[in-house]
Amino acid sequence: MKALEVKDIVKQFPGVLANDSINLSVNKGEIYAIVGENGAGKSTLMKIIYGLYTPTSGEIFVFDKKVDIKTPHDAIGLKIGMVHQEFMLIPRFTVTQNIVLGDEPSKGIVFDYKKALSEVKELSKKFGLKVDPAEKVANLPVGIQQRVEILKILRRGAEILIFDEPTAVLTPEETEDLFKTLMKLKENGKTIIFISHKLKEVIAIADRIAVLRRGKLQGIVEKGKTSEVELARMVVGRDVVLKIPKAETKVRETVVSVRDLTVKSKRGIIGLKEVSFDVCAGEIVGIAGVEGNGQAELVNALIGFTRPVKGTIAFDSKELRVITPFNIRKKGMAYIPKDRKMRGLVLPFRSRENIIMGQHTLYPFSKNGVLNNIEIDKFTTKKLEEFDVRPRDIHTRARNLSGGNQQKLILAKEMSMEHKFLLASQPTRGLDIGAMEFVYHKLIEEKERGMAILLISLELSEILGLSDRILVLYNGEIVGETTPDKTNEEELGLMMLGLKKKKRVTK
Amino acid sequence: MKDVFKRFFFGKREKYWWMNVLVPLVSILLAFIVGAIFIKITGRSPVVAYKLLFGASGLFPGPYWKSHFSEMLLSSSMYIATGLGFAIAAKGGLFNIGAEGHFIVGGITAAYLGYAKPFAGLPKFIHLPLIIVGVILAGGIWGAIAGYLKAKRGIHEVITTIMLNWIALYLIEAWLVIGPMKAAVETGISGTPYISLSAKLPKILPPTRLNISIIIILAVTFLIWYLFYKTTFGYEIRTMGHTLIFGMEAPKAAGINVERKTIQTMFIAGAVAALGGAFMVLGVLFQYPPIFEGGYGFDGIAVALIGQNEPLGVVLAGILIGALRTGATTVQLAHIPKTFPSIIEGFAVGFIALQMLIRYWLMKLVRGRKKSVQTEMGGGAK
Numbered sequence: 001m002k003a004l005e006v007k008d009i010v011k012q013f014p015g016v017l018a019n020d021s022i023n024l025s026v027n028k029g030e031i032y033a034i035v036g037e038n039g040a041g042k043s044t045l046m047k048i049i050y051g052l053y054t055p056t057s058g059e060i061f062v063f064d065k066k067v068d069i070k071t072p073h074d075a076i077g078l079k080i081g082m083v084h085q086e087f088m089l090i091p092r093f094t095v096t097q098n099i100v101l102g103d104e105p106s107k108g109i110v111f112d113y114k115k116a117l118s119e120v121k122e123l124s125k126k127f128g129l130k131v132d133p134a135e136k137v138a139n140l141p142v143g144i145q146q147r148v149e150i151l152k153i154l155r156r157g158a159e160i161l162i163f164d165e166p167t168a169v170l171t172p173e174e175t176e177d178l179f180k181t182l183m184k185l186k187e188n189g190k191t192i193i194f195i196s197h198k199l200k201e202v203i204a205i206a207d208r209i210a211v212l213r214r215g216k217l218q219g220i221v222e223k224g225k226t227s228e229v230e231l232a233r234m235v236v237g238r239d240v241v242l243k244i245p246k247a248e249t250k251v252r253e254t255v256v257s258v259r260d261l262t263v264k265s266k267r268g269i270i271g272l273k274e275v276s277f278d279v280c281a282g283e284i285v286g287i288a289g290v291e292g293n294g295q296a297e298l299v300n301a302l303i304g305f306t307r308p309v310k311g312t313i314a315f316d317s318k319e320l321r322v323i324t325p326f327n328i329r330k331k332g333m334a335y336i337p338k339d340r341k342m343r344g345l346v347l348p349f350r351s352r353e354n355i356i357m358g359q360h361t362l363y364p365f366s367k368n369g370v371l372n373n374i375e376i377d378k379f380t381t382k383k384l385e386e387f388d389v390r391p392r393d394i395h396t397r398a399r400n401l402s403g404g405n406q407q408k409l410i411l412a413k414e415m416s417m418e419h420k421f422l423l424a425s426q427p428t429r430g431l432d433i434g435a436m437e438f439v440y441h442k443l444i445e446e447k448e449r450g451m452a453i454l455l456i457s458l459e460l461s462e463i464l465g466l467s468d469r470i471l472v473l474y475n476g477e478i479v480g481e482t483t484p485d486k487t488n489e490e491e492l493g494l495m496m497l498g499l500k501k502k503k504r505v506t507k
Numbered sequence: 508m509k510d511v512f513k514r515f516f517f518g519k520r521e522k523y524w525w526m527n528v529l530v531p532l533v534s535i536l537l538a539f540i541v542g543a544i545f546i547k548i549t550g551r552s553p554v555v556a557y558k559l560l561f562g563a564s565g566l567f568p569g570p571y572w573k574s575h576f577s578e579m580l581l582s583s584s585m586y587i588a589t590g591l592g593f594a595i596a597a598k599g600g601l602f603n604i605g606a607e608g609h610f611i612v613g614g615i616t617a618a619y620l621g622y623a624k625p626f627a628g629l630p631k632f633i634h635l636p637l638i639i640v641g642v643i644l645a646g647g648i649w650g651a652i653a654g655y656l657k658a659k660r661g662i663h664e665v666i667t668t669i670m671l672n673w674i675a676l677y678l679i680e681a682w683l684v685i686g687p688m689k690a691a692v693e694t695g696i697s698g699t700p701y702i703s704l705s706a707k708l709p710k711i712l713p714p715t716r717l718n719i720s721i722i723i724i725l726a727v728t729f730l731i732w733y734l735f736y737k738t739t740f741g742y743e744i745r746t747m748g749h750t751l752i753f754g755m756e757a758p759k760a761a762g763i764n765v766e767r768k769t770i771q772t773m774f775i776a777g778a779v780a781a782l783g784g785a786f787m788v789l790g791v792l793f794q795y796p797p798i799f800e801g802g803y804g805f806d807g808i809a810v811a812l813i814g815q816n817e818p819l820g821v822v823l824a825g826i827l828i829g830a831l832r833t834g835a836t837t838v839q840l841a842h843i844p845k846t847f848p849s850i851i852e853g854f855a856v857g858f859i860a861l862q863m864l865i866r867y868w869l870m871k872l873v874r875g876r877k878k879s880v881q882t883e884m885g886g887g888a889k
Contacts, residue, residue, distance in 0.1 A: 303760060329762030342753045343760045346746050357746060358761035366739045 002064055003028040003160050003191040004049070004080075009058035011044050011215075013400070016391070018044040019055070020215040026160075026193060028063075031186055033194045033206035035235055037432035039390070039402025040212040042195045046162050050082045051075040062160070081153025082162040085169075085430075087145050091138035095131050096120045099152045123151055128184045142291065143174030150181065160191045167201055168430060171290050172460065172493050179205050197432040199231045211235055236434040247444045251468070252281040254317065255421050255452035256302075261311035263297040271297035273476045274311065279421065284443065284453040286467030288460060290496050294476040295456050299425050302454075303335055304328050315421070329358060334419035336410055338426040338456075340403070344410040347399040351389065352380040354398050355413045379416075387412040388438065404435040411442055422446055422453045428462060440466060460489045474498040523870070530866050531813055531820065534858035535827070537865075542851045546843060556841040560848070564834035566826075575833055577717030581791060583829030584720040585610075585783040589807025590825050591724075591731055592650075592780025594816040596664070598735060599744040599772040600751035605653055605668030606780040607804025608675040609646045613781025615679050616645040617788040618795035619688060621702025631705040635789075638706055639723075642785040643778040649675065650777020651770050658766035664773070672804070684797050698796040708790040720786040725822065727779060732818040734775075743768050780804065809856045828852060 004026040011019040019041045026032045036042050047053045049060065051069040060067055062078045069075050075082075089098050096116050105115040120133040129147050137145060146166060153161060163182075167175045182192055182205060196202050202209055203226065211218040211234045218234050257278040265271030272294040279285045289295060300306040302313065304323035312319050315331045329335075337343035345354050356365050356376055364375040380394040387408045389401070398406060407427070414422070424443065428436045443466060447453055457463050463470055464484045472480040472495040480495045494500040543553035562569050565579030589606040596603035620626050620638040629637070653667040683699075690696040708718035735741035746758040747765060755765050783803055788795055810828055814820030831848035839845050858865065 305756075305759070324764075325759050326762045326764045335760060337760060343756045346749045346757050348749045349746070353742070357758070358763070360742055361739050369738050369740055371737055371739060371742060 001028045002026065002061070003030070004193070005061040005064075006045070006049070007059045007061070009045065009048060009060070010056045011041070011048060011053060012056045016400070017215050019048070019058075021058070022212070022215075022217050024210055024217070024220075026191055028159075028191050029186060029189050030207045031182060031192045031194060031205055033196060033202040033209045034212060035195075035197055035199065035202055035209060035231065036212035036218075037197065037214075037235060037404065037434050039214075039404055040235075040432070041215040042212055043164065045212070046082070046164060046193070046195060049075070050080060050162060076156055076158075079157055079159040080162065081156060081158030081160070082164065083146065083149045083153065083166060085164045085166075087149050089137045089145060089148060092136065094134055094136055095140070095148050095151075096133040098137055098148055099123075099133075099155055101152075103156065119155070120151065123155055127151075127154060127181075127188060129181060141174070142169050143171070143177055146170070146174075146178065147181065150185075154190075158190070160193065161185065162193045162195070164195050165197070165430065166194070167196065167198060169291060169458075171458075171496065172489065173497070175201065197235070199228050199235070199433065203228060203231065213237055232433055235432065246465075247448050249282040249447055249450070251283045252450065254278045254280050255315065256454070257314045257317070258302075259312045259314070261298070261301060261313065262309045263294075263301045263306055264309055265297050270309070271476050272301070275473075275476075275478055276311075277471055277478065277481075279452040279454050281420065281452050282447060282450045283468040284447055284455050284466050286463040286470045287454065287456045287473055288463045288470055288492055288496055289456075289458075289473035291458055293473045293496075295425070295473060297476070298473075299335075299338075299423065299456065302328070302423055303333070329417075332418065332420040334414040334417055334422045336414055336422070336424040336427045338429055340406045340410060344413075345398040345406060348397060350395045350397055351384060351401075351409060352376055352394040354409060355380050355383055355416075357413060359413075359417050383412040383416060387442075403430050404432060407431055407435065408438070411439065415442060415446065420452060422451050423456075424453060425456045426458060427455070428457070428459065436462075460492050463492070464489065472496055523873075526866060526869065527815065529869060530862050531815055531824075531859060533865055533869065534862065535813065535855050537858045538851050538854035541854050542847070545850065546847075551841055551843060556838050556843050556847070559837045559841055560831070560834040562834070563837035564830035566830045573712070574715050577712055577715035579826070579829045579833040580717055580721045581786075581829075582832050583826045584724045585786050585803050586806055586810045586828045587724045587728065587822055587825035588783030588786065589780045589804050590810030590814060590821040591728065591807075591818065592776045592783075592804075593808050593811035594814065594818070594821050595731060595744075595779060596772060596776040597811060597816045598741075598748045599768065600748040600755065601654075601657070601664050601769065601772060601776075603650075603653075603668055603773070603776050604665055604808070605650060605671055605777065605804070606783075606807040607801055608668065608672035609649055609777040609780035610784040610787075610804045610807075611679055611799060611801065612649045612675050612777075613642045613646045613784030614788045614799065615683060615688075615699075615784075615795050616642045616781070617706075617785035618699045618702060621706035621789065622700045622794075627703035627705070629705060631709075634703070634705040635708070638789065639782070639785065642781050646781020646784070647774040647778035649781070651774040653777075654770035654773025657773070658769040679795070680798065684795055688795070690794075696794065699794050701794045702789065706789055707793065708786070716791070718786075718790040720790050724782065724786070727782065728818045728822050731775075731779070735818065740768075740771070744772055747772075780807065783807075806852070809852050812856050812859050815859075 002025050006022060006024050008021045008023060009019050010021055022045060034042050044053060048055045049069065051072045051074050054070065060069060062080065067078055069078065099120050100116045105112045105119065117133050124131050129151055131144060131147055131151065137148060166178060170178060185192060194206060207223050208220055209231065210220045213235065259276045260274045261272060262270060262274055263272040275298065277285065287295065301308045304325045313323060314320065341347060346357065360366055360371065364372055366372055377394060384392050384394060389405050389408045389412065398409065401409065427439050431439065443453060455466060467484055470482050470484060470487065471478050472492065474496060475498060479498065479501050491500065546553040546556050561567055563575050565572065565575035589610055592606040592609055593603050617638050620641045626634060626637060649671060653664050653671055656662040656667045657664045688699045690698065690700040694700065708720055710716060710718050735745065743758065743763050746763060747755050747768060750757045759765050806828060810824045811821055814824035831851060835845045835848045838847050
């Protein structure tokens with residue numbers, strides 16, 4: 001029996017054909033993965049199925065019945081549920097409150113919390129998804145929060161579960177747990193659609209894999225009949241070297257040195273405790289850690305968004321008393337933010353306007369405060385080519401670019417600015433392998449040019465592959481310093497979870 | 508040449524760019540329709556009312572057209588000034604309610620510099636520019652106070668601008684006009700003394716009282732447009748306005764000094780709105796009266812909203828509101844109160860607030876039409 005079938009789905013956005021007559025059919029009780037680059041049309045297709053977009057043309061069948069899904073409400077009615085990349089949970093509510101939100105059991109007009117509690121307990125037992133129903137969501141690790149999301153949609157009777165890049169925010173251990181969960185759901189007869197661009201995972205878990213490229217279906221492969229390299233070729237359309245190139249450079253003078261840095265988090269508690277490290281010209285220092293262990297605080301202090309409670313930051317061995325984004329940029333810092341939409345780009349701006357942000361006051365982009373549009377256009381055309389931003393049109397608004405291309409635009413912007421120090425905060429977040437490979441090459445290039453690079457990442461393979469030195473952040477402290485040749489993913493994983501400490505070799 | 512011109516003024520247009528023009532027009536049209544329904548409900552004739560309203564508005568030729576036309580432009584120039592005051596701040600993500608305060612601060616400054624001794628004897632070509640510079644500084648500083656409080660102390664500009672409006676009002680009406688700036692008793696004038704001849708704005712269309720204020724404000728509008736779209740300053744203001752919902756993090760992270768820009772933006776907004784007050788004193792009243800019939804500042808918000816915060820749009824909206832106000836008195840002949848145009852103005856703003864909905868409907872209309880045309884012609888969707 002087919003759980004879901006789409007026929008000739010076409011979605012036309014202004015200037016972009018996001019889905020070009022896509023045909024897919026998903027069997028009941030199957031784990032079906034959809035892979036593809038950023039902007040390949042995976043999310044668009046899922047949003048069509050979930051009723052967030054209406055297709056330009058095409059038909060959707062759910063359990064062999066032709067349906068017309070106009071809103072997510074329709075989709076839920078058809079027993080389709082979606083676990084979004086960003087969780088839709090209310091941190092101050094308990095697990096139970098979150099799960100029943102929108103469909104609460106009640107006694108008359110009073111919310112029946114006890115009944116809700118028992119319902120959630122039963123549900124979690126039935127599917128073997130362990131949660132503490134009375135715990136506040138804010139206190140839960142990301143992996144468990146995701147479990148709450150899953151329970152939420154299961155409670156609504158979902159038979160088809162769509163996961164939009166579920167492993168992007170998880171640690172390796174949490175990913176393992178998620179896969180166990182998925183297998184359990186499969187045993188229970190649920191159908192799972194799994195969107196990802198992590199090919200290793202997809203190969204491990206999926207029964208069938210559909211590959212999308214530039215809005216078109218490239219092919220469907222069965223479990224066990226493909227390899228990572230072959231799949232990668234299908235996704236990107238050419239051979240990809242997944243290995244990260246190593247570059248030996250001479251480490252030179254110290255560019256940034258941080259001493260005893262203590263920073264408060266947005267919530268007002270100490271998020272970073274007495275952290276000290278140096279970054280030298282020509283080296284990449286990687287910071288590993290599970291999200292929320294002080295990375296945001298470190299970045300905010302370095303870029304000058306929050307004032308440290310204690311400690312100093314020195315640039316070129318000159319201590320900076322007050323750091324503002326304005327003066328640290330002048331000193332020569334480039335910054336690739338983790339949140340592209342919020343910190344990296346002005347979404348309604350065109351590529352040509354975005355790419356000069358931060359260097360717009362410099363010659364040749366402007367003279368005496370008047371912008372030189374001809375120079376800006378020339379520069380943008382050149383950079384879009386160099387950084388392979390698609391579409392090449394310099395007038396595309398950032399809002400209409402896909403995530404990967406937004407990231408490339410940011411790279412183009414930051415790397416063309418004069419700088420000595422690059423702060424890269426999760427530079428490959430949400431990128432596909434093609435774009436990732438690109439980012440890695442650019443980072444290595446930067447290193448070869450003698451830049452000091454601080455790389456903050458959740459991806460261990462990235463940290464291990466790129467860094468010359470690795471620092472591990474746990475609970476706001478550096479719990480270990482090591483080099484890639486002296487450690488491995490398991491050890492780093494344990495350190496990230498605070499289960500193992502390693503003495504710092506240097507300070 | 509034509510290409511350069513196009514490039515300079517328009518840049519690249521996207522598909523459906525005309526939607527940005529059509530939506531305000533449709534909103535205004537809807538406002539007039541609703542206005543007509545109101546008149547009809549009260550048992551009067553909308554046709555007669557609109558005929559009278561537009562006949563005396565100065566927009567269309569007719570009896571006494573010259574005088575209506577000049578009156579319209581006189582008030583329009585003030586609406587455009589306050590409208591720009593709001594629009595400039597809005598482009599930078601600031602909600603400036605202070606145009607009323609800037610307006611009267613500009614007025615009182617113009618009055619003082621117009622009659623006070625050391626200046627009053629100067630030749631016109633020195634005196635008038637001097638007054639304008641004084642007005643710009645005074646209005647600008649009044650605006651910059653709110654900008655400073657927002658940037659350095661984090662106090663929301665809506666609160667501070669409203670408070671500054673009242674401070675300005677009471678400083679002027681409860682102190683200056685009846686105190687230090689009061690005209691001598693023997694002259695028999697209430698309010699400040701009349702400004703000297705050299706301070707009056709030159710007339711351009713005698714015998715009407717139309718003066719160069721409209722030319723000044725059109726020049727200012729062009730400068731503001733240039734500032735917005737051709738300079739780094741305007742670029743920075745726009746980055747701030749577009750990222751308001753994200754706390755302006757992107758421009759901050761890019762090293763734009765958001766705090767300083769906030770103060771500067773509010774300075775310019777205040778200065779331009781203050782020009783409106785100067786036009787009032789230098790071109791219409793020739794003194795600062797004891798009680799000032801205000802409202803230009805608040806109408807400026809409506810003008811800016813209808814004009815979509817774009818300089819050209821503000822000019823057109825300012826002319827529309829000016830025309831409505833000019834024709835307002837005549838609608839009384841149709842037994843309709845002269846405040847009726849305010850109702851239309853209110854509805855126009857209301858429909859502008861619903862612009863997403865109107866845009867959506869219009870888009871549907873356009874797309875639907877296109878589809879049927881395509882199928883008629885046998886063309887595929889591709």
